[in-house]
Amino acid sequence: MKLYRCARMEGIAGLELREEPDLPSPGPHQVLMKVNASSLNFRELLFMNGALGDSLRPDFIPASDGAGTVVAVGSRVRRVKPGDRVVATFYDNWTGGTIPQHADTLGRGAIVEGMLRDRALLSEEELVTIPDHLSDEEAATLPCAALTAWNALCLHAPLLPGQSVVVQGTGGVSIFALQLARFFGARVIATSSSDAKLARLAALGADATINYRDTPQWADAVLEFTGGQGADLIVEVGGAATFAQSVAAARKGGRISVVGMLTGAPSPGDGFFMRGLSIAPIHVGSRQDFEAMNRAIDFHRLKPVIDSTFPFADVPDALRHLESQRHFGKIVIRHG
Structure with a gap:
């Protein structure tokens, strides 16, 4: 599978596009997701520039936000099924309530592998379904920025x-x-x-x-x-x-x-x-917060504001556009 890794803490120059072996079949509670789109947040630049010092391990996959399609599920998965359109949560272990003491406050795309890849093997608890009126590109903008805004307003x-x-x-x-x-x-x-x-x-x-x-x-x-x-x-x-x-x-x-x-x-x-x-x-939010926000987005038919969309091969260009701060709204990556 194709993915990006931050090989060196040298900003965008340290990012490498790689081909790695395919992921294994899902375990009992796991889901194999085809990532169709991802979006960028300013935190990606901070991480790649080494702003957090030794907190990040080398060779991490950046980007917290990704949306796509369920390809396969484990034997005990009940929340989603093959063919469902889904988006991954910012945290891999915060389902609801207050943030757990053991939660990694950096979220996905730091210690937990991010979404700049074409496949992801995730727990079924890390996924929410996409409102029908949104494209994968639009849904990929939601996990970090939209949920942060939602909880800033009403948490x-x-x-x-x-x-x-x-x-x-x-x-x-x-x-x-x-x-x-x-x-x-x-x-x-x-x-x-x-x-x-x-x-x-x-x-x-x-x-x-x-x-x-x-x-x-x-x-x-x-x-x-x-x-x-x-x-x-x-x-x-x-x-x-x-x-x-x-x-x-x-x-x-x-x-x-x-x-x-x-x-x-x-x-x-x-x-x-x-x-x-x-x-x-505000620390983004839980999966239950995400689901509550999605109900509101679905009811009001909200359409995220997308500044620009880049192909997967041009992620460095997308990051440079983010770095320029000329954008208005979200910068999206289309995979495949």
Whole structure:
């Protein structure tokens, strides 16, 4: 079978396309999955650049997100059958409830082998079925970014109609958060440094947009849009560089869901405590969370925003496009 391995922690240059022996037949509770599509997240670049030091073993297969078709099942598999269209969960051992103590918080595509391969042998517990209206390419965008956005919105408290949500930038999590927040009847305020991207966010349903390059103190604009109250929820993806503005933009007693630390770990600061805010770190989610989100996606017929699709042979080019940060939405790999 064909796959990519990170042979050296040298970024994209360390990635190698290889041909390896076929996988064995499934064990009693295992499923052999043909991977038809995968999608990329910024974490792939961090891992391949060695940002986690010795935490990753050499020769890992990157990418947490993959969708495809069940080829064969073990004798005791009951959840899926050959021919079913399925997508793999981000974690291999988190079915429901709170995250298990033994869970690998790095998820699939790190210690657990990722989805940049044409076959995967998985436990039946690691799979969810794909909503009928989605293609494999669209379904491959869901395991990390979409589920992170879903839980950022509603895991720790319900998001209610009329409440306001701030989303930052145009990466996968933020765009999914915008789309999903509309399901709840929430008002969405979106930020970006590009007026062209802000126009696209407005077309997706953002009620207000802010160019944070033109308005560095963008919390003031959020307060203006919310009649001086502040936002009920901030979906925080930036980390240290944006957290102070997130605190200032939130209403008293509001929430900040931290889903990314692109500029380092945030420090709460005095305003966080004085204003009674709550912080909720989001670790993607469980299989049951994924299934709940898929029911909502199916009901509302949500279509993920795909920036571009690359053939399997061109994964390095896809990663360079991700690295450029010019994308709007998800970058997808079509296998075969």
